[in-house]
Amino acid sequence: MVKVRFVPENVEVKADLGENLLEAARRANVFVDAPCNGNGSCGKCKVKLKEGKAETKQTHHIKDQEWAEGFVLACETKILEDITVEIPNSHATNMSGMRIEGISESREKEIFERARKQVIDNGMSFGSYVKKDYLEIELPTLDDNISDWDRIKRHLRIHLGFNKVFCRLPMLRKIPNMLRDNDFKVTITHIPRGDNRTTIVNIEAGDTRNRLYGVALDIGTTSVAACLVDLYEGRLLAKASSGNAQMKYGADVINRIIYATKRGGLEKLTHAIIHETINPLLTKMYEEANVGKDEVIAFVAAGNTTMCHLLLGVYPDHLRREPYIPAFIRAPFIKTSELELEANPETFIYIVPSVASYVGGDITAGVLSSGIWASEENVLFIDLGTNGEIVFGNKDYFMTCACSAGPAFEGGEISSGMRAAPGAIERVSIDPFTREPQMKIISEETPKGICGSGLIDLIAEMMVTGIIDRRGKLNRDLKTPRIRFDEYEIGEYVLVFKEEWNLEEDITVTEIDIDNFIKAKGAVYSGAATLIESLGLDMSIIDRVYIAGGIGNSLAIDKAIQIGLFPDIDRDKYVYIGNSSLMGCYLTLMSEDARRKLETIAGQMTYMELSAYPSYMDEFISACFLPHTDIERFPSSSVKINNQ
Amino acid sequence: MVKVRFVPENVEVKADLGENLLEAARRANVFVDAPCNGNGSCGKCKVKLKEGKAETKQTHHIKDQEWAEGFVLACETKILEDITVEIPNSHATNMSGMRIEGISESREKEIFERARKQVIDNGMSFGSYVKKDYLEIELPTLDDNISDWDRIKRHLRIHLGFNKVFCRLPMLRKIPNMLRDNDFKVTITHIPRGDNRTTIVNIEAGDTRNRLYGVALDIGTTSVAACLVDLYEGRLLAKASSGNAQMKYGADVINRIIYATKRGGLEKLTHAIIHETINPLLTKMYEEANVGKDEVIAFVAAGNTTMCHLLLGVYPDHLRREPYIPAFIRAPFIKTSELELEANPETFIYIVPSVASYVGGDITAGVLSSGIWASEENVLFIDLGTNGEIVFGNKDYFMTCACSAGPAFEGGEISSGMRAAPGAIERVSIDPFTREPQMKIISEETPKGICGSGLIDLIAEMMVTGIIDRRGKLNRDLKTPRIRFDEYEIGEYVLVFKEEWNLEEDITVTEIDIDNFIKAKGAVYSGAATLIESLGLDMSIIDRVYIAGGIGNSLAIDKAIQIGLFPDIDRDKYVYIGNSSLMGCYLTLMSEDARRKLETIAGQMTYMELSAYPSYMDEFISACFLPHTDIERFPSSSVKINNQ
Structure with missing residues (x-):
């Protein structure tokens, strides 16, 4: 040793x-x-x-x-x-907390209100599936000596109309002293079902009806976001996010799955997401909002299919082996205590149903919050996460597919990449004459790396200023100290020299990074194109494009079109909707009708397996150029290139 | 220290x-x-x-x-x-295993068959509420790539007609590899409910339909009995019993409740019943029958109301404080794993519902197995446990009451008392001239003490031979070395001199023991009398008397009548039915109809609180004589006394 x-x-x-x-x-x-x-x-x-x-x-x-x-x-x-x-410091940076989506508070509020309105406009009732009721129960006497539990049931039958009332052992253990210590005046938390039935999940002293809390949770491969919701007032109390601590076991779902097959691997991954990622976020939010963990009684979580398996500790290896079978799409009833999550031990966690092995509950939740299910317009929904998932449809149907974009949009697998956290370069422009860059940095801090939106800007600018060619290779004839080549002849462009900010290393983008990025954007574009073409349609049919994911609000749509990530249609059709998965979880927490809608959405989505689609590989290869092999598809981009 | x-x-x-x-x-x-x-x-x-x-x-x-x-x-x-x-050895003896009920195997079989027949004769279907089904599931393909869980549900829908299938997290975790390791040929254990719904609680490799086991459990204040049942064939596989390890914290329910109010007391009592009493019995039975604990998938338990509270770890103190309120009468759904019982962790334990604070599920189960609910005859049912519970009724109604007999019938609070275990003196006769005793000892071993049936014999014989008077006091004029008095002038009769068998101590019965015993028998008799008189009837209305409890098959009915424990009616009306609570649990395990019947019985029983009944105290005091103050009630007894 x-x-x-x-x-x-x-x-x-x-x-x-x-x-x-x-x-x-x-x-x-x-x-x-x-x-x-x-x-x-x-x-x-x-x-x-x-x-x-x-x-x-x-x-x-x-x-x-x-x-x-x-x-x-x-x-x-x-x-x-x-x-x-x-x-080195850079490792820690990748794990530290970051702003949710990197969007402003007012923008965020706007997104929340928009999603909420959509739900209400479609006739769904707001109100959590968990209820609280304050009971003043008749005291027992020698003549009225039924058991405590029968007394509670009788009260609920007479005063609230519930004919069948259930509870589990931990509740029963609480009842006798809770009643007597509070003069039989208590507040129950319960989950009503149909047929006048309900299940009591908590019992508290006195009248606590105004303290009822829930957590919405989006479990991404790269990052995890949570919000704490006041279910009584329907208010957002706190938000928190961080990197997914499973990252140390692999950046993408395939590497995580492989790790899960090693001895003790699955347990480590489950431990990493629950104890090292989610619980710290919860504790932080509870403290911030002054909420006790026992008051948190509703939980909704969404993630891709692999993340759901790893969260529940279900062996995921068959997801990546032909014929690619998930263990489940709809999870059974699970208590937070079964997962050792910090919440009231009687809290149920609702896992948003997935659609297929590579289209998870995060997309179901995203479709819910984006409102495609109620839209007359044809909507293209793109979630730019570690996987790129795409949905196309309107109120009558949805088609969906998944493409393995890899983590490039979240700064992963890029040598100076990082998530949209403070210190990330989120916007870049390059002077066409001097080839000197100008940058905008999140929180105006010392630059630490470059995030997805910055990378899109950077590659678009390098393209239009002729620093790279359409294959993403550096122009070796340009005379600027920012372009250099290592001993392996791999080129890089220096965005920040370490001396400028006293950094440990220069912030650069290498030809390998650019190549990774082009493959990622090619995967997404060709996925969308194949999906729409499979319906016998083309991009012109799109009325609206929703962009979701952690890429950040700084995403410049025109730059993303220039490089061929998004279809070249009217910019006004694009809306960035932030973390639509988290939003969907929030809506589910707040509306039982929304939860039912989710179930319907998951059942209605038609999944298209791209790899089984004959033309996809050609589409992908054609899309691995800047902006595309078929430059006619990107008229606005080619204009710029011609103009340079 | x-x-x-x-x-x-x-x-x-x-x-x-x-x-x-x-x-x-x-x-x-x-x-x-x-x-x-x-x-x-x-x-x-x-x-x-x-x-x-x-x-x-x-x-x-x-x-x-x-x-x-x-x-x-x-x-x-x-x-x-x-x-x-x-x-001293005597302490250990009290904790060691004992024969169940001290009855012969053939007699036991007879009792089981009788109870079973009663259930069948009344149109109830036999068959456990837990089912096993062997599935040969279609293998997944690229074209048929639904999730494992959906595939199981689809199979159950098509082949077995279940529209809604549930499971919990531990099952989900088992599924992916269980299916693939066994070529999708597995046996599921499930609990069907109405509306074509079922819940899967276990999944095993291959065809294991013939291995399905359940446990019936009677939790007495003094002793605990269990049997392991083959639910596939409806066969008894093993039986086991032992003292309730809670005894060290008090002999009766009141002392246990008081102990439960001390710091950590409730936890210790719950630990004692589960880890020190039940689990060792289970392990022993599983080993004996070569059954794995994961194969044990159904559990039914009955006990008095206090024992049920202590089993579940529910604070019991309000049971003994006016107005005597139990926390529950019907327990919620509980898994054996929540109680840390040795069984499949997904097994539900059904706790037989109680009637009131002092009439527990053991009586409900006893009424089920005795068949009073189907009887045209008027039945008096007496359970001689640490509490004496009495039921009177027929197929149209039941009345019930409880009297605190104390543990005398089980050998408790008697100086040389012990349970009906090997070494216990179970029969006694005394020569009217020499006053020398003759004894029958269980298993014909060295006598260790005297059990309930022996004590009844002994006191009856002492009475008819003039050794004691009707108040239970020793005759000071008799010249025999077997009668002696200590320095406090408390007399005792020596049943066995230690020299005869090389014992540590003489086996004796003291005036204090006799006094305790007279109070116990007085409580039971006066309870039965008050119950019947409250209906405006008298003892002559009784068509049948069922005696249940751990007193043993050696119980001499005529002696019990002589001393005024049982009413003086035709001996042929008496039947000893052994541990009717355990039998009721066995029937419940085997028949879902029987379980429903139990629920009905518990709801129909009218509880009479003796202490609230004006004439009870007088009845009790009158009954604290041998056989009774009103000797006219015991014509057969008075004949013998007159004849002596």
């Missing part, structure tokens, strides 16, 4: 001789970013060996100077003796 | 200076019998101080010679220094 010390956290862990350094870091609960799950392809797990020796190798992710300074890839390093390892 | 060592177990525990010795023994998990829960009144917690000194006192429970030998009452002893304490 040898010792590994991680600085600056100063955490020490014992390791076997020859153990992999990334595994040791995971055991020590030290966060090392590893989107590719340790197969050496992403280069993100770069750490600095400060003391001691290890068996490792230089790869194209490590420049000569870095190598000289002791940088290694944790996943490519075997521990041979006691060592000290420094984890 | 000082040390206390208990021998012969050789268990050592640290104790505070001045700590009570009984408490220290409980902490050390050393069983010291303490029916009165340590208030010094029963004298059962007699232990021997072998080394070291303690603060204690001699009471009338400790004879001079015992005092000289170091015997003390643990409950009256404070620990002052390191001590060694010897626990």
Whole structure:
């Protein structure tokens, strides 16, 4: 056994001789970013060996100077003796909290109100499926000596009309003293069902009807967002978000699934999402809003199908093996306590139903909140997450498909990429003459990296200023210190020199990053195109495009069209609707009718498996150009290129 | 801190200076019998101080010679220094297993068949509420790629007609690999409800339809009996019983309730019944029958109302405080896993509904198995447990009441008393001339004590041979070494001299024992009399008397009548039906119709609170004679007394 010390956290862990350094870091609960799950392809797990020796190798992710300074890839390093390892700041940044969606509060309110209005306009009643009622129960006497539980049931029958009332053991245990300590004046929380039946899930002293809380939760592959809702007033009390702590086990669903098949892997992933991600968010929100966890009595969560499996601890491997079968699409009734989530132990968690293996409940929830189900117009809905999911339809039908975009839109698998958090470069423009960039940074902080919207801007600007060609390759003839090539002849454009801001490293975009990004945007565009073409239609049929996901409100639609991510139609048709999955969960929490609608939506969506569609591969390859092989499809983009 | 060592177990525990010795023994998990829960009144917690000194006192429970030998009452002893304490054998005897009911196997079979026939004769269907079905599910393909859970539901819909199928999280987690490891050939265990709905509670590899097991459980204040049932064939596989380990916290329900109000008391009582009593019985039966705990999927339990509260960990104190309100009469749905019982974690435990605070589910179950609900005859049902519960009625109505008989019928609060276990004196006759006794001992072993049926015989014989008078006082004029008086002038009759069998102590019955016993029999008789008189009837209306409880098959009805325990009617009307509560649980396990009948019975029984009935106290006082103040009520008894 040898010792590994991680600085600056100063955490020490014992390791076997020859153990992999990334595994040791995971055991020590030290966060090392590893989107590719340790197969050496992403280069993100770069750490600095400060003391001691290890068996490792230089790869194209490590420049000569870095190598000289002791940088290694944790996943490519075997521990041979006691060592000290420094984890660069950038890793921590990727795990820290970020603004939800990077949108302003007023914009956010607007989105919430719009979704809410849609629900009300369509005749749905607002009001949580969980109710509170204050009871002043008749005191027992020798002549009226029925049991406490029968007394409560009698009261509910006479005063509220419930013929059948249920509870579970923890409630029963609470009842005798709760009644007597409060003179038989108590507030019950209950979940009514049809046929005058209800189930009591909490009992509190006195009149607490105005304290009834719920949590909406969007579980993304890369990031997790939550909001705490006052169900009594229908008000948003707090919001919180963070990276999904499962990231250390792989950036995308495939790598997570593979990790889940390893011994203890599934348990670690479930632990990471619940104990390392969701519970800290909950605790933070409860404290902020001064809400006790026992007062939180409703829970709605959405995520892609893999995230739902991992949340519930259900073996996911068959999702990625032909014929790609999920264990479930609709989860059974589950209590938050079964998942060890911080909430009242009797709280049920409703998991929004998925559509198929690669179209999850987050999309069902997104469709609910976007209002496609009530729309006369033809709507294209694009969720730019780690997977790109696309829905096309109107009030009469929906078609959906999924394309594996990868995490590029969220800053993943991009060497200087990061999520839309403070310090992220979210807008970029490049002077066509000097090729010098101008940037807008979230929270106007020191730049730390570049997020999805910044990347779209950057690539569009590099294209129109001739820094890159239509394949995304750097123009080797340009004379600017911002363009340079490493010993492997891989080029990069320097957005920020480290000296400008006193950074550890330059912020750059490499040809590999651009290539990754082009594949991602190609996947999304070709998915949308195939979906619409499969109906015998073309892009001109689209009346409205909703863009959802964590890419941020700074997304410049015209730039995204220029690079061929979105179809080249009227910009006014585009609306960015933020985290539509979280919004859908919020609506579900607030309206039982909305929940029923969700069930209908999940059942009505027709899933199209792109890989089974003959023309998809051609579409994809054609879309892996800037903006597209068939430049006629992007008239506005080609104008700019011609004009440069 | 000082040390206390208990021998012969050789268990050592640290104790505070001045700590009570009984408490220290409980902490050390050393069983010291303490029916009165340590208030010094029963004298059962007699232990021997072998080394070291303690603060204690001699009471009338400790004879001079015992005092000289170091015997003390643990409950009256404070620990002052390191001590060694010897626990006499008699304590362990009281905790050891015993024969169920002390009845023969053939008699038991007869009772089971009779109860079963009654159920069938009344048009109830036999068959467990838990079903097993073997499924050969269609394999998934790219074209038929619905989720595993949807596939199971589809199969159940098409092949078995269930429209709604439910499961909980642990099932969902089992499904993906269980299906694939077994080529989609599995057996499901499920609980169908009305409306073509069912809930899957287990899934197993291959065809296991012939392995389906359930447990019936009778939880008595003094003893606990269980049987393991093959639900596929309706066969009894194993039986087991033992003392209720809660005994160390008090012999009767009142003392247990008081203990439950102490800090941590309720948790200890619940732990004692589940982990120290029921689980060992279950494990023993499973091993005996070669049944895996995961195959045990149905559970029915009955007990008095207090035992039900303590089993579920529900605060029971309001049961004993005016107006005597139970927390519940009908328990909610509970899983065995919520109680940490050894069974499949998805198993529901059905708790037989109680009638009132002092008429529990054991009586409801007893009424079910006795068949009163179908009887044209007027039936008197007497359950001789630690409480005496009485039911009178026929197919049209039932009345019920409870009298606190105390544990005398089970050998409790009797100085040489024990349960009907091997070594118990179960029959006694006394030579009218020599006053020498003859005895029958269970399993023909060395006599260890006297059980309920033996005590009835003994007192009847002492009465007819003039050893005691009608108040139960010893005749001081008789010259026999078997009658003697201690320094407090309390008399006793020696049934067995220790020299005869090389025992630690003589087996005797004291005037205090006789007094306790007379109160117990008086309570039962006067309860029955009051119940019948309240209807404007008298004992002659009785067509049949069912005697239930742990008193044993050796019970001599004529002796019980002689002493005034049972009404003096035709002996042929009496039937001993053994543990009718356990039998009722068995029937409930086997027949869903029987379960519904139970619910009806519990709802139909009219409870009469004896203490609220004006004439009861007079009846009780009159009954505290041998056989009764009003000797005319016992013509057969008075004949014998006159004849002596």
